[in-house]
Amino acid sequence: MKHFPIFVALEGRRVVLSGGGDAALAKLRLLLKTEAAIHVYAKTPAPEIVTWADEARLTLHRRTLAAGDCEGATLFYAADEDATEDARTAALATAEGALVNIVDNLSDSQFITPAIVDRDPVTVAIGTEARPRSSPAPLSRSRGAAARPSRPSGAHRQAFRHAVDVLPMGRRRRDYWADYYFRQGPRALEQGGPDAVRRTLASLLDDYKTREDRAGHVAFVGAGPGDPELLTLKARRALDEADVVIHDRLVTPEILELARREAVLVDAGKEGFGPSMTQDEINRLIVAHAESGAQVVRLKGGDPTVFGRLDEEIDAVTEAGITYHVVPGITAASASVAAIGQSLTSRGRNSSVRFLTGHDTRGFADHDWAALARPGEVAAIYMGKKSARFIQGRLIMHGADRATPVTVIENATRPDQRVLSTTLDALPADLTAAGLTGPALTFYGLAPRAAQAALTQTKQEFA
Numbered sequence: 001m002k003h004f005p006i007f008v009a010l011e012g013r014r015v016v017l018s019g020g021g022d023a024a025l026a027k028l029r030l031l032l033k034t035e036a037a038i039h040v041y042a043k044t045p046a047p048e049i050v051t052w053a054d055e056a057r058l059t060l061h062r063r064t065l066a067a068g069d070c071e072g073a074t075l076f077y078a079a080d081e082d083a084t085e086d087a088r089t090a091a092l093a094t095a096e097g098a099l100v101n102i103v104d105n106l107s108d109s110q111f112i113t114p115a116i117v118d119r120d121p122v123t124v125a126i127g128t129e130a131r132p133r134s135s136p137a138p139l140s141r142s143r144g145a146a147a148r149p150s151r152p153s154g155a156h157r158q159a160f161r162h163a164v165d166v167l168p169m170g171r172r173r174r175d176y177w178a179d180y181y182f183r184q185g186p187r188a189l190e191q192g193g194p195d196a197v198r199r200t201l202a203s204l205l206d207d208y209k210t211r212e213d214r215a216g217h218v219a220f221v222g223a224g225p226g227d228p229e230l231l232t233l234k235a236r237r238a239l240d241e242a243d244v245v246i247h248d249r250l251v252t253p254e255i256l257e258l259a260r261r262e263a264v265l266v267d268a269g270k271e272g273f274g275p276s277m278t279q280d281e282i283n284r285l286i287v288a289h290a291e292s293g294a295q296v297v298r299l300k301g302g303d304p305t306v307f308g309r310l311d312e313e314i315d316a317v318t319e320a321g322i323t324y325h326v327v328p329g330i331t332a333a334s335a336s337v338a339a340i341g342q343s344l345t346s347r348g349r350n351s352s353v354r355f356l357t358g359h360d361t362r363g364f365a366d367h368d369w370a371a372l373a374r375p376g377e378v379a380a381i382y383m384g385k386k387s388a389r390f391i392q393g394r395l396i397m398h399g400a401d402r403a404t405p406v407t408v409i410e411n412a413t414r415p416d417q418r419v420l421s422t423t424l425d426a427l428p429a430d431l432t433a434a435g436l437t438g439p440a441l442t443f444y445g446l447a448p449r450a451a452q453a454a455l456t457q458t459k460q461e462f463a
């Protein structure tokens with residue numbers, strides 16, 4: 001065992017990091033989960049680092065690391081992504097007694113950061129001694145324990161560590177190892193054993209030496225209603241392979257946790273760095289990342305094709321000549337009917353269901369109210385909280401029965417899910433009284449199944 005696994009108590013201890021780019025961000029996201037006194041040295045820090053400094057979560061020094069900066073530091077991270085600068089800062093830190101980690105350079109590091117599964121209060125750390133420079137972490141935090149094909153042993157990769165130095169650090173090298181580890185390697189192992197694996201490593205390296213960097217690509221991925229277990233396997237894989245994840249406000253932190261550790265996370269729906277982004281800005285951001293060669297995951301709550309402004313983003317991406325694919329997700333309507341033990345359609349009750357939006361970019365949205373007001377109609381109303389009174393007025397005006405059941409499901413599938421069962425008549429008043437703050441879906445024409453007690457019991461049994 002070359003590395004001895006320990007958990008270090010970092011509360012109040014000085015941890016120093018040099019660097020302000022993607023590698024620094026990835027390490028800082030982990031370090032910010034601790035109580036360490038974090039000091040970052042970067043001349044041009046990423047905006048996230050500036051925000052963290054403003055929030056007093058770390059101390060930012062806008063200059064390069066100098067002698068004395070690592071005095072009394074417990075750990076030091078060299079994260080400038082530049083071999084010369086990393087060697088310089090690592091030497092300074094070592095001289096001042098800190099334990100040193102150089103990002104993407106296992107052999108010159110004194111400690112490594114393992115893959116971490118954080119399920120507070122339980123933390124599982126997973127390390128591997130055979131991890132080559134810049135390889136994808138074979139047991140990365142986000143990878144599940146599902147059965148996988150057999151993998152080539154670490155010994156071959158060890159032997160290759162230095163040969164791979166001919167590839168530039170970063171994406172190309174990572175792609176090389178991913179290709180070897182997840183595709184070509186296992187195939188060769190299956191077909192021709194260890195000799196074939198060695199040959200594959202060599203020919204793959206020749207191939208990657210001359211290969212252009214992989215073109216950027218955008219995956220429009222549905223994140224579902226919030227419960228991570230309702231992600232599709234395709235969504236998980238996309239998160240696993242993402243360089244950049246651009247997500248909206250509806251995506252829960254539990255789901256973002258599943259993104260590849262090194263992935264850059266961009267919140268396009270929150271007022272993080274100034275006012276929330278406009279659709280044009282989001283389009284430009286997606287295109288800019290993909291043009292730089294990134295595998296971009298555009299992660300949207302629910303299903304990306306339902307009130308997700310997907311077409312505008314696809315247009316921007318295709319106009320820029322970038323490839324894309326769409327991964328569907330479970331939409332809020334499906335999640336919400338499940339929560340009240342109902343079906344979206346039911347023989348003898350409703351043979352169609354409408355998905356409506358309460359408001360669109362121009363204000364409250366108009367619909368075929370007369371058709372909807374007929375008995376037995378069912379509609380799933382998205383973004384319907386603010387427009388409840390407007391919708392009620394329109395429906396009653398077109399002859400809807402005031403006693404028509406209406407059910408509002410807030411935070412469907414999340415731990416704080418709430419169900420409000422009311423009628424068309426009482427909807428606005430009951431909504432105001434309930435004071436819902438989370439995303440909520442309104443079902444017009446549906447009440448929770450009468451056997452509510454049985455439903456609760458089943459839920460508890462499966463909890």
Ligand code: SAH
Pocket residue numbers: 225226250300301302303304305306307308330331332333336381382383384409410411412413414439440441442
């Ligand atoms: N693409 C999303 C919808 C985006 S519009 C989907 O397919 O679900 C945003 C609206 O979706 C919210 O205003 C709310 O009405 C609904 N919504 C999203 N997530 C929800 C959840 N977990 N519970 C209830 N409603 C939700």
